[in-house]
Amino acid sequence: MEEKIIIIFKNQITGQSIDLEIPLNLSATELINGLNKGFDLGIDMDNPSRCYLRSKNPTTLIRGEVTLEEIGLRNGTIIYFDGVWQERQ
Template identity: 60%
Template sequence: MMNDNIIVLFKNCRSDKEIDLEIPVDLTANELIYGLNDSFGLGINMDKPLQCYLRADYPKALIRGEKTLEELGIRDGTIIFFDER
């Protein structure tokens, strides 16, 4: 049976905090952003597309839109950053 979840490191550069998260790979980028914004009070205005993104390392990626995390190449060990807008 294949595991449909991945473990990523979420770094909030604004508050200098980081946390490991287990998330489904079939989540869309927008769903991830909405969930993190809601859970951690990031202050991202979801009505402004230019603010609705996160960036990642391992692999380098811009997380935004309706692509799934799997389609974006996000995998175990990816670091997802939230920083100043």
């Protein structure tokens, strides 16, 4: 059975907050790509320095080919999109 968690995704630009059920065996890049496409976030997936999200509980950057389980994400983790990298363009 595939292990899944329920996280809260908060888009701080639009104010949207949504609960999502996601598998723990996803890589951080796969999660970011899915959220980017699903919520039209405008993240440049070809630029590693701008391809990340941040989380609380645990507090960490979500990026790269590490799995969500390896990062330590768990039920109740909050993942934030704040577009900070957009301001640096």
